Amino acid sequence: MKLVVLGLSLSSAWGNGHATTFRALLKAFAARGHDILFLERDVPWYATQRDLADPAYCELAFYTDLTDLARWTATIAQADAVIVGSYVPEGVAVGRFVQKTARGVTAFYDIDTPVTLAKLARGDFEYLSPQGIPGYDIYLSFTGGPTLDLLEQRYGAPAARALYCSVDSALYAPTGEPKRWDLSYLGTYSPDRQPTLDRLLLEPARALPQYRFVVAGPQYPADIAWPTNVERIEHLPPAEHAAFYSASRFTLNVTRADMIAAGWSPSVRLFEAGACGTPIVSDAWEGLDQLFAPDREILIAHDTATVIAALTGADATAMGEGARARVLGAHTAAHRAAELDAHLAEAAAARRLAGAA
CATH class of the missing domain: 3.40.50.2000 (Glycogen Phosphorylase B;)
Incomplete structure (x- = not known):
């Protein structure tokens, strides 16, 4: 063709x-x-x-x-x-x-x-x-x-x-990076995503000052008050995404409001992080549970407390492995x-x- x-x-x-x-x-x-x-x-x-x-x-x-x-x-x-x-x-x-x-x-x-x-x-x-x-x-x-x-x-x-x-499975896979952050987020600034980012990453960062967080992506306003334990990366080229996810104990997926309303709108970040075997915390929307099995392959978080419990709770390696198996089986x-x-x-x-x- x-x-x-x-x-x-x-x-x-x-x-x-x-x-x-x-x-x-x-x-x-x-x-x-x-x-x-x-x-x-x-x-x-x-x-x-x-x-x-x-x-x-x-x-x-x-x-x-x-x-x-x-x-x-x-x-x-x-x-x-x-x-x-x-x-x-x-x-x-x-x-x-x-x-x-x-x-x-x-x-x-x-x-x-x-x-x-x-x-x-x-x-x-x-x-x-x-x-x-x-x-x-x-x-x-x-x-x-x-x-x-x-x-x-x-x-x-x-x-x-x-x-x-x-996801290109040849480019996204576990790299063996030492864990640098407890929770990461990769995404360009969007006003309708920011309240969820505040609730599911910035508030946990304030509650857990001994833990390490990172937000990577451009166009964030200069007046955002980032907690001191939140690292900022202005732009992360695709060649560095796999290492970024592999260095994260958990990574966060945040969905735009229009996509939450429609449902069935998986972000590429879900598949990229999953291919790297990184446990994913995501906001909720219709159809997500048909793409990943909740609690076995993804953690769906509605509030700050859920994220804090995940970060301070049991090891989530098995959930990351489940996400990787799902992505390699259906979403490459x-x-x-x-x-x-x-x-x-x-x-x-x-x-x-x-x-x-």
Whole structure:
């Protein structure tokens, strides 16, 4: 298959979760024998923070604007499938161009589905419009569950299929690092996540001054009062993620409000930490217990006391091992690449059937 992907970023993981998601997925997809071109909008905030200039598994090219994107018109027209990702700059116009140009399958890959739906509901069509959804042959969604029915029934997606994020198991595994922190958190600042971070990490840090905590990620406001036993790391490149998780007795997963409301929206951090065998503490949302078994593979925390009890309680190595077994059995990039193959084949068959009719 010749696949073209127009995504937010492949070259830079700074301040976004898209790059690591695309890297794992496309590396595994290429391993299945496919040829891939990734087209990325050349923007200064990623251009100065690139940590992947020349991927071995696909061609990476940049375009400056919609006029420049036209240089790939013939390539897009001849591709077997073209995927447009969420948060692509001028994504509505990019999608319109792809739907007009491509002769193969067209897909929208939403790595932010609940956020996207909230934006659509308030008339914010930053990168996707309601009118554009029926024009894609398939809507690949970061979120599963009832959201898939909503996409088909309310927004007219011909087919909505879950395509969760995943982990590259060759890059994420226990490293043997000595334990440096009792509880870690890795994530870009988000106002709707901060109250949960306060409750499940900062409050335990204040209650346990002899324990060690760390928050890694950019864009946190300067006025946050970090307890003295909370270390701050401004940016942690993907190459250092496995060591970070391996050096943590526990790691915290915090979910954005829109994703909690939708449920069935696992963060890539769940799968990355799980692959490293690190015990995970997570906030609660519908569908989480279908991905990881509570108390055996993950600890679901509703309050500060639950986190404190975990940190001061029995060894949780077995829970980390359970999470690793679950991830390796169902949530690697190889699993997702096989799912993507099947989804695109399904969409191609539907196109042929429609054409015959």
